[in-house]
Ligand SMILES: NC(=O)C1=CN([C@@H]2O[C@H](COP(=O)(O)OP(=O)(O)OC[C@H]3O[C@@H](n4cnc5c(N)ncnc54)[C@H](OP(=O)(O)O)[C@@H]3O)[C@@H](O)[C@H]2O)C=CC1
């Protein structure tokens with residue numbers, strides 16, 4: 490994984506490299522004002538592989554699902570990509586407008602079954618399929634294709650751990666070796682050279698973005714990390730089960746996966762790598778009566794001598810050149826409603842009443858930074874396109 494210091498603070502403005510302007514860094518409001526003209530955090534040696542004139546051809550596997558439709562929405566305004574292939578399973582043969590009326594004006598091919606897809610018509614694919622089905626499908630794709638996989642099938646480096654937590658054999662172990670984990674702000678340099686990126690889970694994204702820099706800087710103890718996370722219902726996908734019906738979700742919240750959720754090994758993998766020692770966490774997810782959004786509230790013990798101010802300043806400095814990870818002003822509480830529909834992750838750090846402990850709050854939109862937005866950010870990097878391209882839309886509010 491790269492360290493932030495290995496990046497040069499330059500940006501691309503109208504196709505020309507310009508020095509990044511320090512004064513735009515301090516608040517999200519300022520960032521939103523300048524972002525139309527300034528894209529940032531592009532490594533100095535980045536070659537612009539994709540010319541504006543030639544659009545890269547994109548396949549969306551699982552276009553009839555929530556993350557697939559979110560990719561389509563984001564790509565609709567992307568200058569460098571055009572969708573030339575879309576697949577579905579039960580909805581194969583249908584048009585996107587008939588499945589998702591909000592996409593009716595998009596000029597797109599009808600969805601086909603994966604077995605009928607012509608992969609010679611694409612340069613890259615977003616794989617938005619259920620875990621378990623993904624490995625076999627990716628194994629059958631041409632090796633020339635760039636792939637961002639949104640499922641969990643390639644996220645765990647240890648195949649035995651995958652088999653234990655996902656309860657099935659890993660069917661593409663030979664590919665696992667070339668996979669790059671796609672937590673963009675942390676693994677940026679590796680992602681640029683990757684062919685196959687495992688996009689992180691939504692919970693792991695909201696948790697690792699604040700914790701990895703703090704662990705690397707030895708500002709928090711790696712024991713006794715307690716994580717309480719909450720997700721909107723779209724996190725469960727469109728294949729609605731009884732438990733996800735409006736009548737079962739509205740007017741209440743509940744925890745699930747208590748003591749054992751499949752994102753635990755992914756979270757611990759990232760934190761352990763940062764700590765260079767085995768880290769275990771207490772993690773409990775909750776289902777919230779909202780369509781999208783995710784909050785992780787993280788309780789940590791600070792390292793001896795460290796203060797919440799140290800944690801805050803370190804995170805602020807670490808992410809100051811990153812467009813999408815924003816440390817709010819002190820005492821401002823991150824709200825999921827302030828990231829809806831956007832690729833932003835808002836973070837803040839608060840003192841706990843118990844001396845020596847701190848509370849970190851992180852919010853994302855599970856379908857954007859937690860899935861399709863981060864996937865697009867990763868493909869941009871893989872294709873040598875400025876990372877923020879197609880991702881700068883302002884969050885929806887109210
Ligand atoms: N929802 C979220 O917030 C997040 C999801 N993810 C991951 O992204 C992936 C997609 O999630 P999501 O979009 O929510 O899921 P959905 O259930 O909404 O969509 C699944 C898609 O896969 C297709 N599909 C289902 N089974 C098969 C199969 N056997 N062969 C081929 N295609 C199939 C479906 O087609 P059809 O509609 O025709 O049945 C649909 O297009 C999953 O791995 C998920 O865990 C990751 C991060 C966040």
Ligand SMILES: CC(=O)N[C@@H](CCC(=O)OP(=O)(O)O)C(=O)O
Pocket residue numbers: 639640641689690691692720721722723724725726746752774776
């Ligand atoms: C609300 C809900 O059910 N969320 C899903 C996690 C979201 C998701 O899609 O997980 P991946 O990122 O690993 O694919 C769950 O708890 O299983």
